[in-house]
Amino acid sequence: MLLEVFFILYLLQSQVLTSGSSSSSSETHESSQRDEQHSKGSSHQHHWGYHDQDGWLSSFEDCGGKSQSPININTGEVKYDPRLSLIKLEGYDLTDKSPLSLLNNGHTLQLSLPNSMRIVRGFDHIYVAAQLHFHWGTVEIPGSEHTIDNIHFPAEIHVVHYNSKYSNLSEAATKADGLAVLGGFIGIGLHENENYEKILSALTNISSEESYTEIPGFNVRHLLPNSLERFYRYKGSLTTPPCFQTVSWTLFNDTVRVSRRQLAALEDTLKTEHSKLLSKNFRAPQLLHGRKVLTSFHTVPSAGNARGVPLSETQDLNTKESSETQDALSKGDILAIVFGVLFAVTLLAFSVYTYQQRKKYTKFKRDSKQNVIYKPAVKEEA
Ligand SMILES: [Zn+2]
Known part of the structure; x- marks a missing residue:
C-alpha cells in the first residue's frame, strides 16, 4: 500500500x-x-509479491x-x-x-x-x-x-x-x-x-x-x-x-x-x-x-x-443480514408449531362438541319417539 x-x-x-x-x-x-x-533506512527488496508473503519480513x-x-x-x-x-x-x-x-x-x-x-x-x-x-x-x-x-x-x-x-x-x-x-x-x-x-x-x-x-x-x-x-x-x-x-x-x-x-x-x-x-x-x-x-x-x-x-x-454476504434471516426463520418455525397446536386443540374440542351434540340429539330423538308413543295415552284422557 x-x-x-x-x-x-x-x-x-x-x-x-x-x-x-x-x-x-x-x-x-x-x-x-x-x-x-x-x-x-531499510533494506531493499523492491520486488515483493503476493506469492511469497512469508518472505516479506526478511x-x-x-x-x-x-x-x-x-x-x-x-x-x-x-x-x-x-x-x-x-x-x-x-x-x-x-x-x-x-x-x-x-x-x-x-x-x-x-x-x-x-x-x-x-x-x-x-x-x-x-x-x-x-x-x-x-x-x-x-x-x-x-x-x-x-x-x-x-x-x-x-x-x-x-x-x-x-x-x-x-x-x-x-x-x-x-x-x-x-x-x-x-x-x-x-x-x-x-x-x-x-x-x-x-x-x-x-x-x-x-x-x-x-x-x-x-x-x-x-x-x-x-x-x-x-x-x-x-x-x-x-x-x-x-x-x-x-x-x-x-x-x-x-x-x-x-x-x-x-x-x-x-x-x-x-x-x-x-x-x-x-x-x-x-x-x-x-x-x-x-x-x-x-x-x-x-x-x-x-x-x-x-x-x-x-x-x-x-x-x-x-x-447475500452481509453477516448481519444473514443472521437476522436465521433468526426470522426460527421465529417462523415457532409460530408454525404454535398455530399447529392451536389448530389441533380446536379440532379436538370441535370433535368432542360434535360428539356430545350428536349424543344429545339421539337421546332427544329417543325421547321424542317415547313422547309419540305416550301421546295416544294422553289422548285417551280426552
Ligand atoms: Zn489495501
Whole structure:
C-alpha cells in the first residue's frame, strides 16, 4: 500500500500527472522505490509479491510485528463500544471538473485523491485522504483481505487517509496515530454499479504495469457502502510492505455491490510484471496477538450452519443480514408449531362438541319417539 502511495507522491512532485494519459517508465517506479527505501533506512527488496508473503519480513521487519493487517473478524468475539463516534466525510463529492489519476502500479489499481477529501469526525484528529485502491481475487477465489468469520468477500476497497497534524502521507505513515484506512467489502449484485463503472471503464487504458490515465472526478462517497454507521474498528498495519503498524482500521459492515461483469473486469484486465495477470493481490489474515476488535453496533453471533462454509457469490454476504434471516426463520418455525397446536386443540374440542351434540340429539330423538308413543295415552284422557 505504501509503495503505491509513494509512487503517487513521486508523480505529483515531478508533475507528471499534468501531462494527461500516458505511461510512466519503469525506471521512475524503481527510483521512487529506491528513494523511499533509502529514506526509511531499510533494506531493499523492491520486488515483493503476493506469492511469497512469508518472505516479506526478511526485507521489511515490521511485516513480522504483532499488530499486522488484515485480520479475520470473529463476530462472536468483537466488542460493542458505544463511545465509537460515527464517521463523517467531507469533500468526497467531487465533480468532473477535478480529474483524478488512476494508476496500475503492478500491485493494485489505485486512484489518487485530493487533500480536500477528509474524515472530519470519527477520530481525535482530522484525517486527509491520499488515495484509494482495491484488493481482489479471481472468478474462483474471492479476494478481500479482511474476512468475517473466515469468509472472504469477492473484493475490498481501501481509502487511505493520513492524520492532518502531519504534513504528508510519508511522514504520517511511520507515526502511531498516522493513518486511518476506511475499508469496504465488495460483493456481487444483480445490477451494474454506475459509480464503480467510472473507474472500471478506464481499466483497458492502464492494463500494462506502471501505466496511468486520468478520469473525471465523481462522488467518491458512492464507492463505499450506503451505511457508514455500522463498522468494526481495530489497530493494525499497512497490508503491503513495509507493513508499518500505524493504521487505525475502520471496516464497514455493509457491503457495496458491483455486477459479475464489473468484478470480472477488475479480475481480468490489469497486468503485472512480465505481463502476468494482476489478481489475487490480497494478504493472508494475520494473528490478532490479543488485539480487540470494537464495533459501533450490536452484533448477533451467527449460528454454525452459515459459518466456515463459503457462501456462493450471488448470496447475500452481509453477516448481519444473514443472521437476522436465521433468526426470522426460527421465529417462523415457532409460530408454525404454535398455530399447529392451536389448530389441533380446536379440532379436538370441535370433535368432542360434535360428539356430545350428536349424543344429545339421539337421546332427544329417543325421547321424542317415547313422547309419540305416550301421546295416544294422553289422548285417551280426552
Ligand atoms: Zn489495501
